[in-house]
Amino acid sequence: MIHKGIKISTGLDWNKDRFKKDINSYKDGTELWIDVLVKPPTKTELQIRYIYVLLGYIAEETGYTKEQAKDKIKKKREYWEEYKDKKTGKPEKRIKSFRELLKEEANNWIDYLLDLCEALEIRVPCPNCGKPVSVSEIIKDKETSKLYCKYCINQIKQK
Numbered sequence: 001m002i003h004k005g006i007k008i009s010t011g012l013d014w015n016k017d018r019f020k021k022d023i024n025s026y027k028d029g030t031e032l033w034i035d036v037l038v039k040p041p042t043k044t045e046l047q048i049r050y051i052y053v054l055l056g057y058i059a060e061e062t063g064y065t066k067e068q069a070k071d072k073i074k075k076k077r078e079y080w081e082e083y084k085d086k087k088t089g090k091p092e093k094r095i096k097s098f099r100e101l102l103k104e105e106a107n108n109w110i111d112y113l114l115d116l117c118e119a120l121e122i123r124v125p126c127p128n129c130g131k132p133v134s135v136s137e138i139i140k141d142k143e144t145s146k147l148y149c150k151y152c153i154n155q156i157k158q159k
């Protein structure tokens, strides 16, 4: 009996037709193992939008363009990720794009940018209701990691 291993990951690169083709390429009676790897959740559009809203406020306050502010903050925070260079196969480091963030990483970015806004005394829109508030008035729901301001959190809790 030939033992073969197949790795399948769920998510964007899931390709049903290729999987069927792979499976059919083995003879009947071949024992196959399937590892299902579930990717951690990726950032949401809402998170990304809020990151750019905060960057816009910081840019306005500091006189940079949004792109300049973004580059400066990313370099300062040294938000690197490791990846394998396709040509050499060697591990390299690069600054991770916002578009590739995982959900938790996006939350960390939002926390970081909110701290910056607080240091710069910038009033920001509440991530939930949009009301302009100071950062100290923003509250994180511990269970969901969602952000509310002290004005709208009570309405949410009552529902």
Ligand SMILES: [Zn+2]
Binding pocket: 126, 127, 128, 129, 130, 131, 148, 149, 150, 151, 152, 153
């Ligand atoms: Zn609010």
